[in-house]
Amino acid sequence: MVWTIEEAQQKLTTLINAASIEPQLIYKQDRPVAAIVEAELFQEFILWHQQRQKDSQVDPFIQLRQILRIIRDWVSW
Numbered sequence: 001m002v003w004t005i006e007e008a009q010q011k012l013t014t015l016i017n018a019a020s021i022e023p024q025l026i027y028k029q030d031r032p033v034a035a036i037v038e039a040e041l042f043q044e045f046i047l048w049h050q051q052r053q054k055d056s057q058v059d060p061f062i063q064l065r066q067i068l069r070i071i072r073d074w075v076s077w
Contacts, residue, residue, distance in 0.1 A: 002027060002075060008036075023071050032072050 001018055003026045008015050018024050019036040026034040037045075049060050 001025075004028070005033070008034075023075075025068070025072060025075060032068055035068055035071065 001022075001024055003011075003015060003024060005026060005028050008024075008026045015024055015036055020038045023041075024036040025032050026036065045064075049063070052063070053060070
């Protein structure tokens with residue numbers, strides 16, 4: 001689901017519960033500014049990133065932005 005910052009603030013519990021099912025994107029002025037994911041998925045990302053960091057010095061936020069674009073495109077279809 002896609003949320004505005006205001007909706008996310010007002011419905012934080014609902015947002016967190018929904019994140020256990022699928023990533024939740026938070027938008028500000030039609031631009032994604034945050035993603036809420038379940039803790040296990042985030043931990044998997046951290047482990048994946050640490051492994052990749054050993055192989056490459058690529059900025060992890062570039063990769064995270066690419067992942068968020070994929071999620072955004074998936075959610076908006």
